[in-house]
Amino acid sequence: MSEIVAQTVDRCRAAGLRRTKALEELITTLIESQRPMTLGELATSPRMRDQCDKATVFRLLQRLAEKGIARRLGLHERAAYFTLLIPGRHADYLICTECGSIESVKAPCPVHELEDEIRRKTGFKNLYHELEFFGTCPACA
Template identity: 55%
Template sequence: MSKHHHHHHDGCVRLEPEKLLRDSMERARESGLRRTKALEDVLSILIHACQPLTLADIAESEHLGSGADKATVYRLLMKLEERTLIRRLGLHDRAAYYTMILPGEHNDYLICNDCGRIEKLDISCPVQALEKQIAKKSGFKKLYHELEFFGQCPDCAQ
């Protein structure tokens, strides 16, 4: 692991992760996914992480109690992404990161083209006002957006 990937820090404690997990399992089931231990593990890992994780992060997590292999985890991630329960970030499959899409929670990200590091954009999102405007003009309901900014992180820019 390079120094860029500061994973597994317990910096974030979500409110009611168990409830989020129950709700997410319910959404998964409604979208046609079978309730499996592996599915529950993957959702739980993503919910508790509070930050985007790679396939390896998830597949190698000690919280993957189901013992699902990497291929199984990958297939689950694909299905969850198709059903918009999770969002895939990054440039391509090999370096993709996955993060939960949770009601009322929104993040935009900065992604380094060189080392693949991903961080949350921590200025208030400039697009939210625009979103309201678009909704009003277009008549679209339940608008949401996903923003990713690509560039060079300070370490790689040196």
């Protein structure tokens, strides 16, 4: 088990979630993915399809999101995408308002300096931010 998977499983246990093979496989799948994944993609992924059904994957994702370990992205009327929130790792996203596709922003994040200033001025700990940009992707334009 990779170090990031082990750390994430430890965060899950500290948050009160039971360590199961399905949970470990879901975490591994999300970590190995180069982008956020939909419920359908996760449920039919090679690691998950023999572990549990789609409803179980959904319940696991809901629990991870409730505990702040995963994040739901995307438009509410479109398929939601899920990604893990890993301490020290950060991504901002572009979301198409037409087809609902999602991709990481491949540009430096302009908010890190602001985040540092807010942390210094307010004394907040564990401060983080999330950015989602909405527009029409080239395929839909």
